[in-house]
Ligand SMILES: [Zn+2]
């Protein structure tokens with residue numbers, strides 16, 4: 001389990017500067033999960049997306065799970 005978190009600022013809900021973008025990677029046997037979370041500590045705004053390797057049908061081919069679907073940054 002690795003964790004990668006960056007402050008990206010500019011909350012879309014309250015305009016605050018503390019919006020954080022967090023990336024999580026989980027791997028075990030056949031399953032790989034890449035998840036992204038945007039969270040604002042000021043207003044509680046939160047959005048998450050998870051890419052699971054066992055849900056290939058739900059994942060379009062052109063989506064890269066290593067790029068944030070919200071701010072388009074790559075995992076570090
Ligand atoms: Zn906010």
Ligand SMILES: [Zn+2]
Nearest residue numbers: 021068070071
């Ligand atoms: Zn992001």
